[in-house]
Amino acid sequence: MALPKVDFEVGADGVAVITMGNPPVNALAIPIIMGLKDRFDEAARRNDVKAIVLTGKGGRFSGGFDISVMKKVHDTGDSSHLPDVSVELVVNAIEDSKKPVVAAVEGLALGGGLELAMGCHARIAAPRAQLGLPELTLGIIPGFGGTQRLPRLIGLSKAVEMMLKSKPITSEEGKKLGLIDSIVSSEELLKVSRLWALEIGERRKPWVRSLHRTDKIGSLSEARELLGTARQQVKKTAPHLPQQLACVDVIEYGIVHGGYSGVLKEAEVFKQLVVSNTSKGLINVFFAQRAITKVPGVTDIGLKPRNVKKAAVVGGGLMGSGIATALLLGNIHVLLKEINSELLMKGIKTIEGNVNALLRRGKLTKQKADAALSLLQGVLDYSEFKDVDLVIEAVIENLSLKQTIFSDLEKICPPHCILASNTSTIDLNLVGKMTSSQDRIAGAHFFSPAHVMPLLEIIRTDKTSPQVILDLITVGKVIKKAPVVVGNCTGFAVNKTFFPYSQAAQLLVNLGVDAYRIDTLIRNFGFPIGPFQLADLAGYGVAVATSKVFADAFSDRVFKSPLLDLLIKSGRNGKNNGKGYYIYEKGSKPKPDPSILPIIEESRRVCNIMPNGKPISVTDQEIVEMILFPVVNEACRVLEDGVVIRASDLDIASVLGMSFPNYRGGIVFWADLVGANHIYTSLKKWTQLYGNFYKPSKYLEERALKGIPLSAPASSTPKPVARL
Numbered sequence: 001m002a003l004p005k006v007d008f009e010v011g012a013d014g015v016a017v018i019t020m021g022n023p024p025v026n027a028l029a030i031p032i033i034m035g036l037k038d039r040f041d042e043a044a045r046r047n048d049v050k051a052i053v054l055t056g057k058g059g060r061f062s063g064g065f066d067i068s069v070m071k072k073v074h075d076t077g078d079s080s081h082l083p084d085v086s087v088e089l090v091v092n093a094i095e096d097s098k099k100p101v102v103a104a105v106e107g108l109a110l111g112g113g114l115e116l117a118m119g120c121h122a123r124i125a126a127p128r129a130q131l132g133l134p135e136l137t138l139g140i141i142p143g144f145g146g147t148q149r150l151p152r153l154i155g156l157s158k159a160v161e162m163m164l165k166s167k168p169i170t171s172e173e174g175k176k177l178g179l180i181d182s183i184v185s186s187e188e189l190l191k192v193s194r195l196w197a198l199e200i201g202e203r204r205k206p207w208v209r210s211l212h213r214t215d216k217i218g219s220l221s222e223a224r225e226l227l228g229t230a231r232q233q234v235k236k237t238a239p240h241l242p243q244q245l246a247c248v249d250v251i252e253y254g255i256v257h258g259g260y261s262g263v264l265k266e267a268e269v270f271k272q273l274v275v276s277n278t279s280k281g282l283i284n285v286f287f288a289q290r291a292i293t294k295v296p297g298v299t300d301i302g303l304k305p306r307n308v309k310k311a312a313v314v315g316g317g318l319m320g321s322g323i324a325t326a327l328l329l330g331n332i333h334v335l336l337k338e339i340n341s342e343l344l345m346k347g348i349k350t351i352e353g354n355v356n357a358l359l360r361r362g363k364l365t366k367q368k369a370d371a372a373l374s375l376l377q378g379v380l381d382y383s384e385f386k387d388v389d390l391v392i393e394a395v396i397e398n399l400s401l402k403q404t405i406f407s408d409l410e411k412i413c414p415p416h417c418i419l420a421s422n423t424s425t426i427d428l429n430l431v432g433k434m435t436s437s438q439d440r441i442a443g444a445h446f447f448s449p450a451h452v453m454p455l456l457e458i459i460r461t462d463k464t465s466p467q468v469i470l471d472l473i474t475v476g477k478v479i480k481k482a483p484v485v486v487g488n489c490t491g492f493a494v495n496k497t498f499f500p501y502s503q504a505a506q507l508l509v510n511l512g513v514d515a516y517r518i519d520t521l522i523r524n525f526g527f528p529i530g531p532f533q534l535a536d537l538a539g540y541g542v543a544v545a546t547s548k549v550f551a552d553a554f555s556d557r558v559f560k561s562p563l564l565d566l567l568i569k570s571g572r573n574g575k576n577n578g579k580g581y582y583i584y585e586k587g588s589k590p591k592p593d594p595s596i597l598p599i600i601e602e603s604r605r606v607c608n609i610m611p612n613g614k615p616i617s618v619t620d621q622e623i624v625e626m627i628l629f630p631v632v633n634e635a636c637r638v639l640e641d642g643v644v645i646r647a648s649d650l651d652i653a654s655v656l657g658m659s660f661p662n663y664r665g666g667i668v669f670w671a672d673l674v675g676a677n678h679i680y681t682s683l684k685k686w687t688q689l690y691g692n693f694y695k696p697s698k699y700l701e702e703r704a705l706k707g708i709p710l711s712a713p714a715s716s717t718p719k720p721v722a723r724l
């Protein structure tokens with residue numbers, strides 16, 4: 001791999017072109033920052049240099065400061081790894097340079113990349129370049145003067161929006177807003193930028209130091225009003241994210257005290273935020289998300305992904321139609337197979353409804369929606385399956401039905417076709433037992449609603465070929481899912497890890513804790529909804545079916561609550577029949593339903609686990625821990641059994657599959673922040689009080705006692721991924 005370096009070339013026109021080279025995105029790694037300082041010094045010193053152009057190699061300006069440096073700060077606790085860039089480089093060497101500097105921007109200029117460009121005296125961009133300050137998604141604020149220069153270049157309102165939403169704009173929008181001075185073709189970019197720089201030197205183009213501008217900010221009172229509104233908004237929408245308020249505060253500081261003071265304040269706040277748990281969590285998620293598609297023995301053995309042009313989905317229920325929708329939106333031709341025309345029409349209607357809902361919400365253009373639907377074909381038999389590249393079976397969880405389907409598929413589909421099941425629980429070796437195609441059978445487990453939820457669990461057995469896994473990873477990327485490759489076991493990675501989540505909530509209710517208090521606390525922790533509202537959403541039938549599977553597989557540690565059966569007996573089935581823990585009325589938030597309380601009382605009586613028949617007294621923190629520590633405990637078993645390749649895969653799976661708050665870094669990452677020892681001792685205490693549901697796993701016990709982080713890879717030879 002090429003080493004990061006900064007090139008320097010002076011042309012006959014007297015323009016020095018400084019080029020950042022650090023593929024693939026020219027991240028501003030320490031050698032790049034050092035190289036830039038040296039090159040700008042050299043350009044300032046040399047008499048043959050009249051003007052300077054700053055650009056990036058390989059069609060991309062820069063993806064920003066090297067995030068792995070911040071990871072190093074997290075891992076070592078040593079902030080001295082952070083270089084001084086905002087003053088030394090951007091203000092002193094670039095903006096205050098005696099020679100004009102022009103940024104030639106192509107591809108992308110994000111975070112520190114855009115901040116370098118904003119320090120230049122003009123910006124020339126190629127068409128459709130992405131420009132943005134996404135730092136808040138990493139738990140920090142823009143750190144190389146971005147909070148100060150962006151408002152001064154494009155106005156406060158748009159700058160605040162771009163930073164708080166972390167949403168990039170194109171160079172075309174940038175031109176309209178004043179961020180970009182001119183748009184030219186990629187071929188002309190360097191030529192025009194050189195000329196522009198010379199013309200600034202000759203005073204034929206303005207020599208603009210953005211930090212000194214005030215014309216776009218408006219009066220102090222206007223600015224304060226706008227920032228006040230932004231603050232109110234942030235308090236409502238992102239109460240858990242300290243970087244949002246910090247960003248607004250730093251912008252305001254610079255408006256009140258001047259741009260340069262703002263830059264100094266920004267650096268101070270940046271350093272505080274870098275070491276926050278929020279930044280640690282979000283940066284863990286950034287790298288974890290990029291690690292999932294690196295699968296040893298699959299993506300590192302020189303295989304090439306095959307193109308999946310035509311797929312079939314067997315079963316047009318809620319999951320099947322959601323999966324079909326996702327494939328169609330990925331531009332894949334889909335056959336939807338049902339057993340009769342009534343069910344087929346229902347499936348097609350659901351797909352149309354899914355696509356139209358996305359259209360209404362502005363997530364799709366009409367053209368894209370029409371194109372997706374034109375790729376759909378409904379069928380009632382397998383005759384069209386002769387040339388499909390992939391089949392995803394999404395029928396009910398019935399083993400013998402699945403076995404028959406896979407036998408049929410084996411006969412009719414071409415030999416290269418991947419045969420996948422969307423089962424969430426059934427052993428894939430059993431699904432393919434009646435075939436001799438085990439090498440092309442895998443799980444493709446989507447999460448409901450399948451066209452919306454971003455996770456795709458790809459389950460391999462010991463017989464699934466690496467090519468099939470690679471192809472499924474590729475399809476996953478094409479349909480914009482995060483594909484996580486996991487081993488074959490009951491519940492796979494996500495459902496296995498999270499089965500204690502709802503059970504713990506049930507256990508607590510039967511111990512006398514208020515269900516709505518639990519939901520509120522779990523929401524305050526950062527989940528979008530609590531476990532009881534989640535149960536309402538899924539319908540109680542699903543909970544009954546899955547708890548049976550888990551009761552069979554993990555009989556040593558399940559909690560059987562009478563509550564679900566009592567609810568069903570009283571005619572309740574959650575949101576879909578309007579009778580759940582909550583009352584659902586159109587246009588208003590779900591409200592607690594007091595008529596459920598006698599049913600809960602009845603459950604407590606039948607269950608009879610309240611000590612001395614009285615509700616237990618627990619703090620808010622204990623409630624959260626009593627729900628989430630059993631999940632961590634199960635995650636430990638998933639890690640021990642090698643169901644996931646690495647702990648961070650489970651972090652991503654928990655964030656994208658279960659909506660575990662991303663700013664807490666994922667389930668294992670969070671557990672390590674809390675500390676294995678505290679989790680272990682708490683579970684041990686609760687085991688004595690409330691039974692084996694809480695019994696710590698061997699993996700947790702060992703690591704807690706030896707002080708080894710739960711996420712650390714096994715030091716001895718790692719076990720193979722559980723595929724059996």
Ligand SMILES: C[C@H](O)CC(=O)SCCNC(=O)CCNC(=O)[C@H](O)C(C)(C)COP(=O)(O)OP(=O)(O)OC[C@H]1O[C@@H](n2cnc3c(N)ncnc32)[C@H](O)[C@@H]1OP(=O)(O)O
Nearest residue numbers: 025027063064065066067068110111112134142143144290
């Ligand atoms: C002080 C400053 O204000 C602070 C900052 O600048 S913080 C950084 C701000 N910048 C960002 O947040 C951008 C982060 N990067 C991205 O969003 C995307 O990588 C991108 C849009 C630039 C490119 O996306 P895409 O082409 O899909 O490639 P993607 O797979 O994400 O990244 C390619 C590789 O570059 C790495 N990478 C991308 N941006 C990086 C960065 N800023 N630092 C370090 N590595 C980075 C990725 O980790 C990945 O590495 P890998 O191949 O080893 O897995």
